[in-house]
Amino acid sequence: MIPQQLPATAAxxxxxxxxxxxxxxxxxxxAVLHALSDPMRLRVVRTLAARGVEAACSEVELPVxxxxxxxxxxxxRESGVISQTYRGxxxxxxxxxxxxEALFPGLLDSVLAAADRQDGRLGGVTGLVRA
Amino acid sequence: MIPQQLPATAAxxxxxxxxxxxxxxxxxxxAVLHALSDPMRLRVVRTLAARGVEAACSEVELPVxxxxxxxxxxxxRESGVISQTYRGxxxxxxxxxxxxEALFPGLLDSVLAAADRQDGRLGGVTGLVRA
DNA sequence: CTCGTAGTTCGACCGCCGACGTACCATCTG
DNA sequence: CAGATGGTACGTCGGCGGTCGAACTACGAG
Numbered sequence: 001m002i003p004q005q006l007p008a009t010a011a012x013x014x015x016x017x018x019x020x021x022x023x024x025x026x027x028x029x030x031a032v033l034h035a036l037s038d039p040m041r042l043r044v045v046r047t048l049a050a051r052g053v054e055a056a057c058s059e060v061e062l063p064v065x066x067x068x069x070x071x072x073x074x075x076x077r078e079s080g081v082i083s084q085t086y087r088g089x090x091x092x093x094x095x096x097x098x099x100x101e102a103l104f105p106g107l108l109d110s111v112l113a114a115a116d117r118q119d120g121r122l123g124g125v126t127g128l129v130r131a
Numbered sequence: 132m133i134p135q136q137l138p139a140t141a142a143x144x145x146x147x148x149x150x151x152x153x154x155x156x157x158x159x160x161x162a163v164l165h166a167l168s169d170p171m172r173l174r175v176v177r178t179l180a181a182r183g184v185e186a187a188c189s190e191v192e193l194p195v196x197x198x199x200x201x202x203x204x205x206x207x208r209e210s211g212v213i214s215q216t217y218r219g220x221x222x223x224x225x226x227x228x229x230x231x232e233a234l235f236p237g238l239l240d241s242v243l244a245a246a247d248r249q250d251g252r253l254g255g256v257t258g259l260v261r262a
Numbered sequence: 263c264t265c266g267t268a269g270t271t272c273g274a275c276c277g278c279c280g281a282c283g284t285a286c287c288a289t290c291t292g
Numbered sequence: 293c294a295g296a297t298g299g300t301a302c303g304t305c306g307g308c309g310g311t312c313g314a315a316c317t318a319c320g321a322g
Contacts, residue, residue, distance in 0.1 A: 033168035089319045104245035114235035220289045
């Protein structure tokens with residue numbers, strides 16, 4: 001489902017591969033919290049935050065299969081946490097910091113800080129790969 | 132499961148009905164986020180926060196059956212978000228503000244603020260009962 | 263054109279989760 | 293004691309969610 005209907009009238013990318021993002025007004029707090037409550041997805045978000053810039057799916061190493069990986073990135077995108085754009089053969093992911101900050105001020109940062117703290121407490125078991 | 136083993140040496144309450152809470156060090160961020168990502172539970176937390184003091188289960192009106200209600204309160208307790216104590220025939224619930232603040236500074240407040248904001252945006256559909 | 267890399271899609275599996283009703287227990291009030 | 297009130301325990305049901313493998317598509321490099 002969600003077959004991303006797009007008329008040929010708008011072709012932002014040469015190849016024309018685009019995926020649907022919720023716009024700012026559609027982002028729901030419960031969905032964001034749910035997205036962040038999964039260890040894998042939280043790890044993705046932390047990695048993206050640590051880099052500061054966008055990263056390809058394959059650059060965020062997750063101990064799961066490719067299809068599961070795709071699944072998690074989609075959940076993050078559909079909940080409004082990240083945005084995804086195709087760049088050549090790979091897909092770049094970026095945190096939607098501005099949107100999240102506008103909707104839920106301080107939320108993302110406190111979650112990230114909380115994750116870091118907990119990581120420290122538990123001795124880094126939570127598993128964020130440090131560059 | 133989790134049959135709350137407690138020796139008779141400590142009897143804090145006359146009747147002796149107690150329930151197990153995770154202590155501060157055991158509270159996990161993912162569990163908290165998961166607990167808060169459910170609309171019903173978020174509603175409970177917001178109601179407790181709005182009151183400032185503890186409230187009985189029956190005082191937090193939820194559009195679900197009694198047993199479902201019990202379930203949600205248990206999830207909140209086991210994730211470390213609330214504490215529960217028996218008081219006479221009813222069970223009092225309180226936010227574990229101090230513990231959450233110590234572990235994840237600012238997190239609870241930003242979630243609560245985010246919920247309020249979203250409530251405003253969506254015209255109060257989210258359904259927090261205002262006293 | 264061919265190949266390799268990067269993601270996607272599909273179907274399946276299985277566990278968990280939210281919801282319910284019923285039966286039950288604990289406490290207070292008469 | 294009896295009854296009422298407030299929660300719990302248990303079993304169940306339906307659906308969602310995380311995981312996988314296999315087949316497939318899209319793009320870039322030779």
